[in-house]
Amino acid sequence: MTDLQLWISALEIGSFYGLIALCYLIVYQGALVFNFAIGGYAMMAGIATSWLATEQGAPVWLAMLFGVVLCVGSSVLTEMVVVRPMVRRSGHDELPKLIAVTAVLFALEQGAGAVFGRGSMPGQWLFDIEPIEMGEAVLDGAALQMFVVTGVVFALVAFWLNATRAGRMLRAAGDNPVAAQVLGLPTDRIRLTAFFVAGVIAAIAGIVFALKSGITFRSALPWSIKGFLAAVIGGTGGAWAPLVGGLLLGAIEVFVPFYLGGASVDYVILLLAAVFFVVRPQGFFARRIRV
Amino acid sequence: MLVQGKLKVAIAAGAVMAAIAFPGLSHAQAPAAKPAAKSAPAQKAAPPSGDPIIFGIDEDATGPGSVIARMSVRAMRLAVDHINETGGILGRPVKIITENDESDATKTPAVTRKLLEQGANVLFFATAGSSIIQAKPIVKEAKVISFGTYTITAAVTAPPDNEYVFSMGNANADVTTLLCQGWEAAKVKRIAVFGDGSATVDTILKGFLPALGKCVEVVTTERAPVDANDVTAQITRIRNAKPDAMLTIANGGQFEVLVQQTARRLMPKVLRFSTASLGNQPDAWKLASPSGLEGLIFTGSATLSNPLTKQLDAALRAKHKDFVAVAAFDAWSWDAVMMAKAAIEKAGGVSDKEKLLAALTSISGFKSSFGQPGFTLSFSPTKHVASDGLCGMNFSVFGKDNKPSPQLWKTYQPKC
Numbered sequence: 001m002t003d004l005q006l007w008i009s010a011l012e013i014g015s016f017y018g019l020i021a022l023c024y025l026i027v028y029q030g031a032l033v034f035n036f037a038i039g040g041y042a043m044m045a046g047i048a049t050s051w052l053a054t055e056q057g058a059p060v061w062l063a064m065l066f067g068v069v070l071c072v073g074s075s076v077l078t079e080m081v082v083v084r085p086m087v088r089r090s091g092h093d094e095l096p097k098l099i100a101v102t103a104v105l106f107a108l109e110q111g112a113g114a115v116f117g118r119g120s121m122p123g124q125w126l127f128d129i130e131p132i133e134m135g136e137a138v139l140d141g142a143a144l145q146m147f148v149v150t151g152v153v154f155a156l157v158a159f160w161l162n163a164t165r166a167g168r169m170l171r172a173a174g175d176n177p178v179a180a181q182v183l184g185l186p187t188d189r190i191r192l193t194a195f196f197v198a199g200v201i202a203a204i205a206g207i208v209f210a211l212k213s214g215i216t217f218r219s220a221l222p223w224s225i226k227g228f229l230a231a232v233i234g235g236t237g238g239a240w241a242p243l244v245g246g247l248l249l250g251a252i253e254v255f256v257p258f259y260l261g262g263a264s265v266d267y268v269i270l271l272l273a274a275v276f277f278v279v280r281p282q283g284f285f286a287r288r289i290r291v
Numbered sequence: 292m293l294v295q296g297k298l299k300v301a302i303a304a305g306a307v308m309a310a311i312a313f314p315g316l317s318h319a320q321a322p323a324a325k326p327a328a329k330s331a332p333a334q335k336a337a338p339p340s341g342d343p344i345i346f347g348i349d350e351d352a353t354g355p356g357s358v359i360a361r362m363s364v365r366a367m368r369l370a371v372d373h374i375n376e377t378g379g380i381l382g383r384p385v386k387i388i389t390e391n392d393e394s395d396a397t398k399t400p401a402v403t404r405k406l407l408e409q410g411a412n413v414l415f416f417a418t419a420g421s422s423i424i425q426a427k428p429i430v431k432e433a434k435v436i437s438f439g440t441y442t443i444t445a446a447v448t449a450p451p452d453n454e455y456v457f458s459m460g461n462a463n464a465d466v467t468t469l470l471c472q473g474w475e476a477a478k479v480k481r482i483a484v485f486g487d488g489s490a491t492v493d494t495i496l497k498g499f500l501p502a503l504g505k506c507v508e509v510v511t512t513e514r515a516p517v518d519a520n521d522v523t524a525q526i527t528r529i530r531n532a533k534p535d536a537m538l539t540i541a542n543g544g545q546f547e548v549l550v551q552q553t554a555r556r557l558m559p560k561v562l563r564f565s566t567a568s569l570g571n572q573p574d575a576w577k578l579a580s581p582s583g584l585e586g587l588i589f590t591g592s593a594t595l596s597n598p599l600t601k602q603l604d605a606a607l608r609a610k611h612k613d614f615v616a617v618a619a620f621d622a623w624s625w626d627a628v629m630m631a632k633a634a635i636e637k638a639g640g641v642s643d644k645e646k647l648l649a650a651l652t653s654i655s656g657f658k659s660s661f662g663q664p665g666f667t668l669s670f671s672p673t674k675h676v677a678s679d680g681l682c683g684m685n686f687s688v689f690g691k692d693n694k695p696s697p698q699l700w701k702t703y704q705p706k707c
Binding site: 003005006008009012013016054055110113118119120121122138140209212213214215216218219222253254255256257258261262263265266 | 353355357358361488513514515516518519520521522523524525527528544545548549552556557574575577578579613
């Protein structure tokens with residue numbers, strides 16, 4: 001546990017999982033659904049950015065803008081075309097929405113493969129950042145960007161949730177949707193806002209994480225799964241909870257292979273997930289709801 | 292209360308998705324490596340006519356091997372275009388039909404039957420070795436000669452039910468022999484092996500490790516899921532085991548780029564070898580950071596010093612504007628089509644299936660589009676792998692530009 005390089009890796013992938021988990025949390029607060037399409041949005045942003053920059057020769061900043069717009073558009077459309085009609089038909093029944101957003105995930109995955117190609121694509125650098133040597137360890141530019149982006153995003157979201165009217169409405173709707181409706185809160189708008197914000201965060205996460213080793217249309221499902229696990233582990237108790245879940249998952253992904261070998265990591269993660277599902281489904285940080 | 296209640300449904304869905312998603316607990320996919328090419332400039336000939344000879348292709352178009360299959364099918368289409376432009380086969384045109392099994396062995400039998408029902412006279416499997424194995428009894432029953440265009444899995448062409456099944460590139464036993472020869476020349480005594488978590492690599496490792504253990508000490512074997520986001524832990528374990536060299540056995544792509552970059556960063560003085568999946572995937576080289584692949588030595592098959600390889604490279608370059616470089620998968624596939632053509636011409640058609648098999652298994656001295664200059668291919672009733680010896684391979688090495696250097700590895704090359 002004293003190898004700094006391992007800690008850097010754990011923090012890097014943990015930060016990414018934390019960002020995806022944050023998207024889950026925000027959508028859950030606004031729509032009371034675990035949006036499994038989140039990994040699909042992030043993949044879409046990363047792969048669209050790479051495609052436009054490398055295959056079409058567009059400037060990187062323009063490609064990133066395109067990726068963000070596509071990702072946010074996909075997220076918002078999911079709310080308007082898939083989730084909203086279901087809410088109107090079946091109220092707060094969870095299962096139909098879950099199935100529908102999972103179908104969206106697979107549609108995004110195959111759609112991206114068909115449109116942008118099924119090969120891997122390289123991540124795109126907006127700024128060229130030189131690696132920083134720290135003794136025997138190296139902090140490369142991709143990891144540094146991930147750390148900065150994660151810190152900024154979590155700080156902004158924490159501020160937004162706690163100190164703005166929109167954020168407080170989102171929390172209110174998530175804490176008690178029935179009461180929120182009775183009180184006349186604009187629940188449709190709150191839900192749309194949640195999908196919009198989650199789309200922006202997913203886009204940033206996907207574009208930045210693609211720098212690590214590239215991106216493929218197949219990234220969507222594993223990202224959705226890992227983000228979901230991070231959300232379950234962290235819980236819904238606050239804006240920073242997903243980061244805790246993500247960092248723990250990242251540490252497991254790095255230190256379990258180091259001590260037990262690479263073949264064991266998936267089993268340990270699934271075991272951990274099973275423990276949380278059974279023993280503490282509310283995660284480390286549970287929401288306290290006053291009824 | 293509310294949160295816990297909602298979580299139950301989400302957890303159930305998440306558990307199902309997790310079972311789908313964790314490759315370490317399920318399956319993945321395919322092959323490995325070697326290059327090549329061949330054939331003559333298009334000559335003016337009478338356009339082919341009559342009933343077409345049908346080449347059925349089982350292509351993994353959307354599955355985990357789709358990137359490799361795309362290369363393979365691209366070369367096969369080029370070969371068929373070339374055949375049709377130069378008079379067809381025995382004056383008849385060649386028509387391609389395709390189906391997609393997604394490298395899913397459970398789908399391959401149905402896909403194979405569908406191709407046969409559509410009248411395929413020859414089958415080409417641009418899919419995983421584990422999938423082709425499932426098709427073997429069907430092609431034997433149908434008596435249709437079949438080629439695994441990029442598999443090097445020995446079980447594909449080994450009994451049982453192998454009478455009509457053939458492959459092109461050097462099999463795994465040749466690869467281990469070449470590696471041992473190279474390591475002896477480089478005075479490598481201790482190696483670490485890094486494999487991806489796919490079922491294909493499981494199979495390869497079972498054959499590789501005992502064979503490698505006869506010439507070097509395997510100090511550690513590390514694995515990581517195909518979709519791993521980070522391999523720092525595994526590379527650190529390898530570094531701690533103090534090997535002279537690391538051998539990567541993987542399906543290439545994003546995974547192997549991640550492995551090679553991490554290894555280069557964490558143990559720059561350790562020699563890195565690869566069984567060439569990455570070396571044969573030019574589209575994946577761009578994933579690497581600047582100089583990220585520099586120094587990686589792989590058991591390649593394509594060298595432009597072979598004039599037929601050079602010819603194929605030029606033909607593909609002319610046809611596809613995004614073409615990067617000729618690789619084994621291109622050349623093996625091209626040669627598979629050309630050997631099928633030669634067999635059909637020798638048999639006088641495709642109607643007598645046993646005669647066609649006899650014609651194919653009597654081909655020898657066929658000039659190969661891969662391997663070192665003058666390398667040849669042959670089949671016999673007991674030899675179903677086309678390559679005639681180790682000179683179908685070479686040791687190539689990546690340069691600073693993340694592309695294989697024109698200069699092969701100076702320390703050792705197979706004697707041809």
